[in-house]
Amino acid sequence: MDVASVLLGGFAAGMVLFIVSVGLSVTLGLMGFVNLAHGGFAMLGGYAIALSMREWGLPFPAALALGFASVAALSVVLERLLYARLYRASELDQVLFTIGLAFVMIASVTLAVGPETQTLVLPEWLRGQADLGFIKYRSYSVAVIVAGVVLALALWLGFERTRYGARIRAAVDNRRMAESLGVDVQRLFTVTFAIGSGLAAVGGGIGAEILGLDPQYPLRYLAYFLIVVAVGGLGRVTGVFFSALLIGVLDFVLKIYFPKGGAMFIYALTLALLLWRPQGLFGKRTA
Amino acid sequence: MRAVLELAGRHRLRAWEALPWAAALAAFFVFPNHLAFGTQLLITVLFALSLDLVLGYAGIVTLGHAAFFGAGAYTVGMLAQHLGWNEPLSSLAAAALVAGAIGLASGLVLLRTHGLTLLMLTLCTMALLEEAANMGARYTGGFDGMPGLGFQPLLGIFPFDVLFFRSQYLYALAVLFACFVVVRVLVYSPFGQSLTGIRENLLRMHAVGAPVRARLVLAYAISAALAGVAGGLFTQANAFVNLAVLGLDRAAGVLIILILGGYGRLYGAFVGALAYLLLEHALAKAYPTAWQLGLGLALMAVALYARNGILGIAASLHRRLGGRRAA
Numbered sequence: 001m002d003v004a005s006v007l008l009g010g011f012a013a014g015m016v017l018f019i020v021s022v023g024l025s026v027t028l029g030l031m032g033f034v035n036l037a038h039g040g041f042a043m044l045g046g047y048a049i050a051l052s053m054r055e056w057g058l059p060f061p062a063a064l065a066l067g068f069a070s071v072a073a074l075s076v077v078l079e080r081l082l083y084a085r086l087y088r089a090s091e092l093d094q095v096l097f098t099i100g101l102a103f104v105m106i107a108s109v110t111l112a113v114g115p116e117t118q119t120l121v122l123p124e125w126l127r128g129q130a131d132l133g134f135i136k137y138r139s140y141s142v143a144v145i146v147a148g149v150v151l152a153l154a155l156w157l158g159f160e161r162t163r164y165g166a167r168i169r170a171a172v173d174n175r176r177m178a179e180s181l182g183v184d185v186q187r188l189f190t191v192t193f194a195i196g197s198g199l200a201a202v203g204g205g206i207g208a209e210i211l212g213l214d215p216q217y218p219l220r221y222l223a224y225f226l227i228v229v230a231v232g233g234l235g236r237v238t239g240v241f242f243s244a245l246l247i248g249v250l251d252f253v254l255k256i257y258f259p260k261g262g263a264m265f266i267y268a269l270t271l272a273l274l275l276w277r278p279q280g281l282f283g284k285r286t287a
Numbered sequence: 288m289r290a291v292l293e294l295a296g297r298h299r300l301r302a303w304e305a306l307p308w309a310a311a312l313a314a315f316f317v318f319p320n321h322l323a324f325g326t327q328l329l330i331t332v333l334f335a336l337s338l339d340l341v342l343g344y345a346g347i348v349t350l351g352h353a354a355f356f357g358a359g360a361y362t363v364g365m366l367a368q369h370l371g372w373n374e375p376l377s378s379l380a381a382a383a384l385v386a387g388a389i390g391l392a393s394g395l396v397l398l399r400t401h402g403l404t405l406l407m408l409t410l411c412t413m414a415l416l417e418e419a420a421n422m423g424a425r426y427t428g429g430f431d432g433m434p435g436l437g438f439q440p441l442l443g444i445f446p447f448d449v450l451f452f453r454s455q456y457l458y459a460l461a462v463l464f465a466c467f468v469v470v471r472v473l474v475y476s477p478f479g480q481s482l483t484g485i486r487e488n489l490l491r492m493h494a495v496g497a498p499v500r501a502r503l504v505l506a507y508a509i510s511a512a513l514a515g516v517a518g519g520l521f522t523q524a525n526a527f528v529n530l531a532v533l534g535l536d537r538a539a540g541v542l543i544i545l546i547l548g549g550y551g552r553l554y555g556a557f558v559g560a561l562a563y564l565l566l567e568h569a570l571a572k573a574y575p576t577a578w579q580l581g582l583g584l585a586l587m588a589v590a591l592y593a594r595n596g597i598l599g600i601a602a603s604l605h606r607r608l609g610g611r612r613a614a
Contacts (some may be wrong), residue, residue: 028403085591091348096546097590099539103456103583223410223535230407264418267411274411275396278404 004135006253012141014248015148016210020221021201021228022155022240023196029172029235030189033083036092036098039218039225040105040201045071045201046213047109060123067205068212072130072198081194084186102218110215117214120205144206152241158236166224168192172235227270232280239282298475307557311460315453322452328564329459330520335545335556342542343504343551344474346486350538351409352514354393354416355386357533359515362386364433364528373438375523379462382511382519389416390511394504408411410535417533425553432529432549436522450509455524462520466513471553473509482506547589549596558597 024038033150049067052058068069078101086094103112122140132140170178171185179185204213211221228247232239247266273281314325334356341347348374366372366381397408420427427433473479481502484492492499522528531537540563548559566585570578593600 034403034406082587082591086368089594092342092542092546092550093590093594096543097587099543100583100586100590103579103586105583107580107583111580185325215390219535225415226403226407227408230403260422261418264415264422266416267414271408271411271415274400274404274408274429278400 002135005137006256007249008135008137008141008145010249010252011245012118012144012248012254013252014129014245015144016203016207017224017228018148018208018244019151019250020200020247021225021232021238021244023095023193023199024191024225025240026235026237027189027193027196027228028229030168030185030192031087032091033087034094034098035083036095036222037101037105037218038197039161039222040102041071041075041197042200042207042221043109043213043215043217044105044204045198046204046208046217047113047118048201049205050120050213051113052207054121060126063203064202064270067201068198070139072194072203075102076190078192079190083178083193084259102222106215106218113215115215117212118208120208122209140209144210147206152237152251155237156241164188230280231270231273233282234280236280236282239280243281307554308464309346315456315460319453322456324564325567326452326455326524328560329456329463330517330524331541331544331560331564332556333459333463333520334514334517334541335548335560336463336467336470336553337468337510337517338541338545338548339553339556340470340474340510340513341507342545344479344486345482346501347503347507348402348406349409350406350535350542351411351413352510352541353533353535353538354409354413355390355514356513356518356521356537356541357416357420358386358389358511359383359518360522360528360532361420361427361518362515363519363522364436367436367522368428368433369426369436373436375438375458376442378438379516379519379523382515384515386515386518387508387512390514391504391508394507394511398500398503398507407609412500412537413533413535413538417530420533428529430530432527434527434529436526436528438523459520459524461574462516466516467553470513474553478502478505485490543586545596547586547596549598549602552596552598552602553594555598564595 020039020042023041024035027033027035027038045067048070049063050170052066053060053063082097082101088096126140126143129136130142132142159168167183167188170181171183171188175185184240195239204217207213211217224247228244231247232241232243248270250266251262254265258265311325311329315322318325335354338349338352341349341352341520362382362385363378366378372378372381393409393412397405397412400408421429423429456523481492481497484497484503485499489499518532521532544559544563545555546559547563548555549558553593566582570581574581589596595602
């Protein structure tokens, strides 16, 4: 494989990691809530998208919208009913609760659909090869990259250029100060949580081709999502974007050239990066 | 005044502390057919107890404690496989040494951080060890691990392999008891008190001049050594070792067990391990496909309604009932 096609494959994987992890980063930064069930939302979304296309014949964009909406709605219900009770609880109670929730999601999907891997039936226009001028590459991967870049730009604009984004940034930097100035952090969190979970759902669906999709998904990729968030820095959209690209490309390259020791390198790199900059590559240094 | 007396007297042995040990001995006679399960339970208790020292007392949140369990398990396995060193007690000591050394080395590097960063660093350390065990197939057996290990009779007298449940159970119980005494003495010593101080108010401990990092690193290394003993016992009891001893599943599992039982309470490890393993066992038998559902719901319920685990509920019930009498 030549450099360009390896890079493109890595970018596509990185975009999927970004779409899934960005919500986790923002919610962790906002509330310090350790949500280990985040991958579960991605899995549920992936199932909703893959099954609605296969069973009901929904077109791909409609299925993505359905996945986003249904998982976002579910996450709001869970957040208001259950998560909200644990904001003041210790980190460990939050870990226990979210692992329990991940178990419930895994078991429900196994019971309802079955333990086998789900595949995405791609529409005609995403199959085959796209001609990029300098190279021919899988249309689907190209589409994923384009979608990821557009989404990252939109999120960045929303984060940096809107009032709502300014509130989030303020609350991440100093929650108490933001609250004193009249920002309703609780509500901010509910909305952000819903959007983040919805995006994770879209990422689960889009990424089914790249990461696979089966009931064990939430726990298998948990370490990767956390690595992306920790390396990118909490509550930073741009940080998550670059760290997702870094991890995605590295993982893709290493899997091709060092199929056995690739994961080891990623963990070692994360270890070194976090020792060098404990707040993440793009995180703000706290005193 | 009452609070001071309570604080001064909390290291004293209480009558109920004999209960778990009496129950463990009674189980030996009452459930002779479930001793293999009993041995696994005792090993899990020891592992959770080692985690309690760092998590419950020193307040170090780690997601990679299985690294030390695995280091101990692989030490015992590799000594038996490659060097023919299969005397149980001395190979347990070797497991403790190796795991403790890894704990010391990684603690020196990692314990400068905290929060999510520390969580990720412990996770990555464990993952590195797991990958190393996976790749060093010549020494570790790689993905398949090392099956069919043999061990010498315990003390040269009691035959010791997977078919001798009785000696295994008593052996595991004796090791657990010895380790428990160590941990109990430690947490009520001035060293243990300073760990609690670090957990409760880091800034103040720095201000009074306590050597915070040295204390944390030492606690981490001791806890790692104890986890290594648990891992070594696991290999000896099962006569095999494979990658499962090092994974995120095991690390998360022991964390769940300790939180479920109640951390920072010494006996939380006992209650949590018993509750978790029984629940898993019963559910897996009754609903082989859906056991994870029940387990997950139980964990969520404990997190929502029973802060500080099962022992936490017991303590608050006790306080409510006893408080009326004392007032």
